Amino acid sequence: MIQAEYGVVRSEKRTAAEIKVATECPINFNEEVKKIISVNAVAFITSAENKGEKTLVRAKVAFRAVYLTEDGFKKCEAFAEAEAELPIVGAIVCAEAVDVRMSSVNDGFTARCGVRFTGESFKTDENQVLTGGEGLIIKPCEVIADEVTETASEEFTVADEFEVNYAVKEVLCHSEFIRVKSVESGVSRVIFEGDAEITVKALPFSENNDIIKEKRAVPFRFELPVIGALPDMLALGEVRLSKEAVKVFTDEAKNKSSISVELTLAATGCGVNRVKTQVAIDAYSRTDEVMLTRNQPAIEIFEGTRYRDERITAKTNAAAPDGARILGTLGEAVTVFSVNSSDGKTTINGSVKADVIFRNADNGTTCVQAETPFSLDIAEEGKVCNVKVALCDLIARVRGGDIEFEFTLAVRYDLYAVKTIACVAGAESLGERKAADSAITVFIPAAGDELWDVSKRLACTEDEVTRLNPDLEFPLKGDERIIIYRQKI
DSSP, rough: EEEEEEEEEEEEEEEEEEHHHHHEEEOSSSSSSSSEEEOOOOOOOEEEEEETTTTEEEEEEEEEEEEEEEEEEEEEEEEEEEEEEEEEESOOEEEEEEEEEEEEEEEEEEEEEEEEEEEEEEEEEEEEEEEETTEEEEEEEEEEEEEEOOEEEEEEEEEEEHHHHSOOEOOOOOOOEEEEEEEEEEETEEEEEEEEEEEEEEEEEEOOOOOOEEEEEEEEEEEEOOTTTOOOEEEEEEEEEEEEEEEEEETTTTEEEEEEEEEEEEEEEEEEEOOOEEEEEEOOOOOOEEEEEOOOEEEEEEEEEEEEEEEEEEEEEEEEEEEEEEEEEEEEEEEEEEEETTTEEEEEEEEEEEEEEEEOOOSSSEEEEEEEEEEEEEEEEEEEEEEEEEEEEEEEEEETEEEEEEEEEEEEEEEEEEEOOEEEEEEEEEEEEOOOOOOEEEOOOTOOHHHHHHHHHTTHHHHHHHHTTTOOOOSOOSSSOOOEEOOOO
16 A cells, blocks of 8 residues: 655745825915926835734825925925725835825815835745655656745935035925845845935026936945845845935035935845755556646746836927926826736836926926826746836927927836646555556557656556666657566566
């Protein structure tokens, strides 16, 4: 009788969730508003905690409006709260403000937006597999699967201070893009390297009121303590903006200003270990008729995080006012509409929009909302997950009376190889195998048969087949004669 032995193949199943909620808040202007020029919003995650089988995520939303008064451009800021329960546990979470708009309500204004909460987590999937046993001959296969360490999070700070050769009257807006260049595993840590790219839109003390863009990249390297991480592992993680502070110190006498930026970043990450398990993908017995139960678990193997930049020049849907010149752009935003994968290609569709500020021929100010669609293709063999697209370095210009954008899209995604393993989940004896009563067996194989196929059909070992038939070449053609001797003649 056979006595089967079993093991377990453990693999990490990535799960993702997304919830969009609405939030709003009143914006109170302390002076008469001639025109709303631009409004945007940024969402900062303030907490993420497990609640049963869910993750409760809270965020603060900062609305920023630029408006026009008799004295020129001004800005104001207001805050709202948002929260959502993602249906996954222990999630690596992000929040993004989308569909930002402002409307007039009674005698005031209300800013509104949607907050898109996204998260991903890992759940261990266990599959029973046959690994061997007494009276069984197995066809072994090595299965590689991921094992994820604990996920850890911690905040760190980056700061920069730089001078500009003009007196800053007002910082109208600023934006930050966290460009992670590498995520690596070390001894009990995950190491993040990248840049915090800071863009400041400043209004100088000048009669022409041009909006000047200042851009800086502040490098960072942060080691996040992660229990179980080792240098031979891969690593997976995110860095997001948690807090920000921008201050300006102006010396009008010297016509210079100093801009200081302090950013609090939150790093979340884990180590990803490759675990090898030997399983049986087929089995038989020389003594028993065996019924096999089969399973085909799909195993996702993390291949790493990929980064790419795409520089795009495209015509927008808007025209420039006659005789006007561009002062600058505000409210730049990228929106991803869809991410579709098929036949080794992932297509990202979305749009880029911005508020383009013009100085008219009559010295007035016009704001034109311009937008252009985009489509990006990612050619990867595997499963593309956790796609994120950021907008960097947008330039607006007038060409043939139309507004044209030139911009960079920074794309980040995780890549997984998906493999289906046809393994044996169970082996049960159906009784004793009927022994052949002939001294010699001549077997005619099928074309394409391998050594294992022949051995299983004849209920003998592979060594016996090759020892008695040394001239066989596999895979077989189908016209061979395979001889098995069961006793000496």
